[in-house]
Amino acid sequence: MSTANREPARPAAGRAGIKKELPDRFKDYRHVWVFIELERGQVHPVSFELLGEGRKLADKLGVQLAGVVLGPPGEATWYAVAEAFAYGADLVYIAEAPLLADYRNEPFTKVMTDLVDTHKPEILLLGATTLGRDLAGSVATTLQTGLTADCTELDVDTDGSLAATRPTFGGSLLCTIYTLNYRPQMATVRARVMPMPQRTDKPVGRIIQHKVSLAEDEIVTKVLGFLPDSQSAKANLAYADVVVAGGLGLGAAENLQLVKNLARAIGAEHGCSRPLVQKGWMPADRQIGQTGKTIRPKLYIAAGISGAIQHRVGVEGADLIVAINTDPTAPIFDFAHLGIVTDAIRFLPALTEAFTRRLSPHSRDKLAS
């Protein structure tokens, strides 16, 4: 899969190619595509979130929204197709082959780039998951087009270009990026950055089947096995309804127990801000923020977190943000809904106890009556 035969990336105009002069070979690129991430029979929810966003872009452009499903022959793959329709796709491209059962870079890149070359989408969106990032980088390089990673906002400009906004410099600033002279315009978006769209009862639509012209013995990398995460090790932060997190204000690693205690008392997931992972106080899969997980819970309690912009971009989607911090000028109070200026180390046990009191079975009966 050499890229040598492709045209070198050469902007049509200007030093930075700012002026838009789309080369003729790209002029028939149409429609918005969303890669439907299917791994071991499961569709990643980020794909549905992207269909919701893709719908808006397609409507603005007056084009169709397509899902792209790559998977092994069988029920799970067709279920993914039906789900793509239910979440708003007008049509679905499906490539079925046994060699697409487990994700591997080589066959997925080949099939995806073939699909793009054949059907020419103008926008291609993928989830910024481990799979999506692995695939997007290879596809964009093969196609010699632009790819904007981890976008927090997508829009269509007045002239029809994709405006992809993403945090930069560790999240301190946002920048809007265009891919003016190349197609497709590619972007990845992390899970939970976009809201989940409404599911409809529309399990049918136009289906375009794509023949996979690749044999297993042409693929170098083989999957020897898969070890699922144990239930206890799995942090389901991104999709948790309630999240409690600790920051540097907790002072010492052992005080994280206070966060865990509160989380356990209210059935929440626990997490932390970046410095704690860097200090080795918590594993990386518990990190919330631009380089960690994006969360969208109904309730988020941040204890001893100052709220650097890096953290802010990861929690902004929460319905209710509660901040506990000793510093009244901490930036977290600028985007939290409720704040309390106090020492989290002393306050967390009191809060845990108060929640337990209020949520005890006794008070639950009172609530129900």
Added chain:
Amino acid sequence: MHIVICIKQVPDSAQIRVHPVTNTIMRQGVPTIINPYDLFALEEALRLRDAYGGEVTVLSMGPPMAEDSLRKALGYGADRAVLLTDRYFAGSDTLATSFALSQAIAKVGETFGPPDIVFTGKQTIDGDTAQVGPGIAKRLDLQQLTYVAKIGSIDLAAREIEVERRCEGGTQMLKSRLPCLITVLEGTNEIRRGSFEDALCAARSQIVKWTAVAAGIEDLTRCGLRGSPTVVKRVFAPTARAEKAEQIETAEKTLRDAADELIAAIFTRQPPLEHELAFNNGA
């Protein structure tokens, strides 16, 4: 075994400040570090060299001052450092960066022997894209193994490698072929302290410096801004929320009362939540 590792010198993002009036990055006085994720890759490269023999070449693209990071990498025990530096690289996006680095890696291969493994970190802390590694792999036609948490056996005679790769919900065990490109996950290993000898050597080592042309890049339009399909059109600070957080007063109150008040405020704003939480906790 010849291992090439790509590192990037990045501003310590924890110390970056944005100018409150002009909304521009204040770089002055911000220290630069080796991208922390790259250190795990460097350590992995050094471990493999120590186990299987061979050499580690560290490669970086950046301004002349990126030499500092390369010298630090030599201090950890890398055998050779190459700096790819040229004004033609300014403004490169990930596609242009992976092009330049892949050309330089090919040149490293010609000059010092073909690499068996190319390492990069999982992503950088300034760009956070995780795109350059896959870009290099694609251009050099290397097997691409991203988010690798553990390198198992390497059979140099059979040119085979087994790795454990993290993915959503678990770990994939993969068998692949050399040469390959591996992006290394954080926490994979513990980074060594360089030896005193290495530090002395590093201070005196000659760092190989290549311009674009010296690295064998003929088509300069594929580098820098001109070779970048993405264009940054606007940089701006996130808009502040109109209202500040509603404060729960703590003065002249016990912690218990303050906690009760906070919880009441939470459930006033989110009434169904009380029921859900109580239900989840149902004894």
